[in-house]
Amino acid sequence: MIKLIKPYITFDEVKEEFKEIFDSGMLTRGKYSREFPQKMCEYTGAQYSFNATSATTALAMSLDTLGVREGDEVIVSDFSFPATVNVVEACGARPVFADVSRETYNMLPDELEKKITPRTKAVIFVCALGNPSGLDEIVCICREKGIPLINDAACAIGSSVDGVKVGNLTDIECFSFHPRKLLTAGEGGAITTNCDEYAEYLSVKLAHGATDKNGKMDFVTYGYNYRLPELQCLMLIKQLEKLDEIVAERLEIQKQTAQALEPMGYAAQKCAENAVHNIQSLVFTVPEHIERDGLIKHLKENGIESTIGTYCLSNCTYYRNKYGDVQPNALYLEQNTITLPCYTGVDTEKIIHTLLGQ
Numbered sequence: 104m105i106k107l108i109k110p111y112i113t114f115d116e117v118k119e120e121f122k123e124i125f126d127s128g129m130l131t132r133g134k135y136s137r138e139f140p141q142k143m144c145e146y147t148g149a150q151y152s153f154n155a156t157s158a159t160t161a162l163a164m165s166l167d168t169l170g171v172r173e174g175d176e177v178i179v180s181d182f183s184f185p186a187t188v189n190v191v192e193a194c195g196a197r198p199v200f201a202d203v204s205r206e207t208y209n210m211l212p213d214e215l216e217k218k219i220t221p222r223t224k225a226v227i228f229v230c231a232l233g234n235p236s237g238l239d240e241i242v243c244i245c246r247e248k249g250i251p252l253i254n255d256a257a258c259a260i261g262s263s264v265d266g267v268k269v270g271n272l273t274d275i276e277c278f279s280f281h282p283r284k285l286l287t288a289g290e291g292g293a294i295t296t297n298c299d300e301y302a303e304y305l306s307v308k309l310a311h312g313a314t315d316k317n318g319k320m321d322f323v324t325y326g327y328n329y330r331l332p333e334l335q336c337l338m339l340i341k342q343l344e345k346l347d348e349i350v351a352e353r354l355e356i357q358k359q360t361a362q363a364l365e366p367m368g369y370a371a372q373k374c375a376e377n378a379v380h381n382i383q384s385l386v387f388t389v390p391e392h393i394e395r396d397g398l399i400k401h402l403k404e405n406g407i408e409s410t411i412g413t414y415c416l417s418n419c420t421y422y423r424n425k426y427g428d429v430q431p432n433a434l435y436l437e438q439n440t441i442t443l444p445c446y447t448g449v450d451t452e453k454i455i456h457t458l459l460g461q
């Protein structure tokens with residue numbers, strides 16, 4: 104079976120440091136959990152980075168930082184993993200779905216402008232499947248209107264716009280280190296920002312609501328624990344060091360696959376000319392005459408794992424029933440996109456051959 108994903112980290116790469124961590128007895132709040140945020144800042148260029156247990160907790164903390172409450176509206180990109188909208192619903196705010204481009208799969212500027220109201224408290228842009236295309240235009244609109252912008256960059260570590268890395272492009276950015284993403288620690292996340300005020304708030308909230316003055320904890324507010332343990336931080340540091348190579352390799356696989364499949368009517372997810380997409384997922388819209396679910400089955404029968412692109416949030420049963428505002432492009436993408444295996448050493452030829460034989 105050709106698997107859909109393969110982590111970019113092996114036990115051999117970490118075993119020496121793992122032993123050192125176990126021997127030290129310091130399984131959390133040690134040198135690696137301090138080092139990882141520093142490395143995230145160096146890599147992305149952001150001023151501050153905080154560890155989190157997942158992109159979901161990172162997003163929830165971001166909404167909290169912006170003071171999003173019941174009665175507020177938050178505009179979200181409609182083509183994403185449901186965690187993007189669940190965090191909005193969970194804090195009692197109303198999610199407003201903005202439709203996306205059928206080419207880049209990202210929020211359309213016109214759709215965003217149409218959805219802004221006096222109650223709009225924040226916007227969550229999603230770098231769909233890692234693609235940051237069009238984010239620059241969304242940044243301009245949000246700045247002009249004075250609306251804080253969160254980048255759900257769960258998939259987008261290593262991507263960039265105009266040479267600026269994701270993590271350093273909006274007010275607050277959230278990353279995931281789930282195994283479906285480029286870098287993984289099993290589970291994990293990060294929040295980056297350049298805003299002193301947000302950083303100050305997060306540093307207290309993420310430490311149980313306490314400030315630390317010369318080792319003396321003062322619980323000045325209520326807070327949370329979304330820390331990442333030492334082993335996880337070490338795994339992430341190791342992968343971050345080779346991230347640019349990983350992205351270059353994936354771009355090459357994407358290029359080869361697109362060249363072979365596009366003449367047959369498959370359309371690759373598009374990237375803007377001023378952007379670099381990390382190809383977190385290798386996604387195509389299938390030709391009109393091909394039924395996507397049948398294609399996934401056909402690949403499986405031939406020993407190739409594949410899956411859908413991602414979800415139309417407004418078409419999830421819960422959100423459709425509650426808001427009934429299904430967005431057409433996101434729905435089209437949910438029904439017509441396929442994710443193919445993409446990693447070092449994957450048998451691209453077999454995948455292409457099997458697709459073309461369909």
Ligand SMILES: *Cc1c(COP(=O)(O)O)cnc(C)c1O
Pocket residue numbers: 156157158159160183184186187229255257258278279280281291292
């Ligand atoms: C995976 C993903 C999430 C959730 O990430 P977790 O780390 O699993 O919480 C959120 N948003 C997007 C766009 C994702 O792809």
